Amino acid sequence: MSFRKIVSLTTLLSFLVMCYTGLILIIVPEGRVAYWGGWQLLGLNKSQYGELHTATSLLFLIVSILHIYLNWKAIMQYLKNRAKNFVLFTPNFVVALIITTAVFMGAYYKVSPFSDLFIWQSDVDDYWADKYGEPPFGHAELVGLKNFSKKMDLDFTKVKEILNKNGIKYDNENETLLQIAKKNNKTPQDIYLLIKDAEIGADINEVKPETSKVEEKMPAEGSGLGKKNILSVIEEYGLDKNLAFSNLKKAGIKFDEKSLMKDMAAQIGVTPIDLFKIMKEGR
Structure with a gap:
C-alpha cells in the first residue's frame, strides 16, 4: 500500500461526497419547513445531510492538508518563473486569485449571475414551503404538546380528546410534536392539522367553513x-x-x-x- 495514493484517493472520494451533500443542502427546504413537513431524500433528513456534510468536509480538509504536504515541491514549481526563481504573483497565480476574488465579491455584492442564483434558491425555498407548509412559529416541532397548545390558544383537554380519537400515541404532555410524530409515523404538521381546530371555546365537532390559503397564512x-x-x-x-x-x-x-x-x-x-x-x- 502507498500512503500517497491513499491520501489522493481519499481526497477524491471525500470531495465527491462533499459535493453531493453540499448540493442537497442547497436545494433542501429551509430547516423550519424540512422539520415541520418531515422532508427526506433517499431515507435521510436535512439534519442527517448536514451532519454528513460536516463530517465529510472535515475529512476533506485533513486529507487536503496531507495532499498539499506530500505535493509541496510540485506546488512550489507553480510559483516559479522560467528562471526557476520563486515569484508569488506568477501569471497562473494571478488568474487563480482573480477568479477567486471575482466569485467572492460577486456573491458579496449580489451581482449577476450570483444574484440570479440566490433568487433561484429563494424560489426553491418558496416551492418547498408551498408543498410542505410552514410551522406557525419557529421550531414549533420542538415544543411540548401542552406548551404548544397554550401558545396556539388551543384547549388542551380538546387536544387530548382529538389525539385519542385518532389513535395518536404519546406518553406525556411534555412530549414534543416531533417526538409524537415520529412515534406515530407522521410529521409534526400532521399532528398540528389534527389538533388545530381545538380552539378555546370552539366545538371540535363543529364543521367549519373552508378558508382560503391567503386567510390562513399570515x-x-x-x-x-x-x-x-x-x-x-x-x-x-x-x-x-x-x-x-x-x-x-x-x-x-x-x-x-x-x-x-x-x-x-x-x-x-x-x-x-x-x-x-x-x-x-x-x-
Missing part, C-alpha cells in the same frame, strides 16, 4: 419571509400589487420585482415583518 417570526422576493410575497398573501409598490416608494425604498424582503427591509432598518406591514398599510 407572516410570522421564523416564517422565512425575509428570503422571499416581493412578487412571491404579494401573491402568497393576496396583497394589492399597485398599493404595495406605492407604499414602498413612499417609504423611500429602492426595489424591483426580484428584490428580497430582507434586502428592502435593511434599507430602512426594519424587520421583514415590519416591511410587510408597510407594503400592506403604508407608514
Whole structure:
C-alpha cells in the first residue's frame, strides 16, 4: 500500500461526497419547513445531510492538508518563473486569485449571475414551503404538546380528546410534536392539522367553513419571509400589487420585482415583518 495514493484517493472520494451533500443542502427546504413537513431524500433528513456534510468536509480538509504536504515541491514549481526563481504573483497565480476574488465579491455584492442564483434558491425555498407548509412559529416541532397548545390558544383537554380519537400515541404532555410524530409515523404538521381546530371555546365537532390559503397564512417570526422576493410575497398573501409598490416608494425604498424582503427591509432598518406591514398599510 502507498500512503500517497491513499491520501489522493481519499481526497477524491471525500470531495465527491462533499459535493453531493453540499448540493442537497442547497436545494433542501429551509430547516423550519424540512422539520415541520418531515422532508427526506433517499431515507435521510436535512439534519442527517448536514451532519454528513460536516463530517465529510472535515475529512476533506485533513486529507487536503496531507495532499498539499506530500505535493509541496510540485506546488512550489507553480510559483516559479522560467528562471526557476520563486515569484508569488506568477501569471497562473494571478488568474487563480482573480477568479477567486471575482466569485467572492460577486456573491458579496449580489451581482449577476450570483444574484440570479440566490433568487433561484429563494424560489426553491418558496416551492418547498408551498408543498410542505410552514410551522406557525419557529421550531414549533420542538415544543411540548401542552406548551404548544397554550401558545396556539388551543384547549388542551380538546387536544387530548382529538389525539385519542385518532389513535395518536404519546406518553406525556411534555412530549414534543416531533417526538409524537415520529412515534406515530407522521410529521409534526400532521399532528398540528389534527389538533388545530381545538380552539378555546370552539366545538371540535363543529364543521367549519373552508378558508382560503391567503386567510390562513399570515407572516410570522421564523416564517422565512425575509428570503422571499416581493412578487412571491404579494401573491402568497393576496396583497394589492399597485398599493404595495406605492407604499414602498413612499417609504423611500429602492426595489424591483426580484428584490428580497430582507434586502428592502435593511434599507430602512426594519424587520421583514415590519416591511410587510408597510407594503400592506403604508407608514
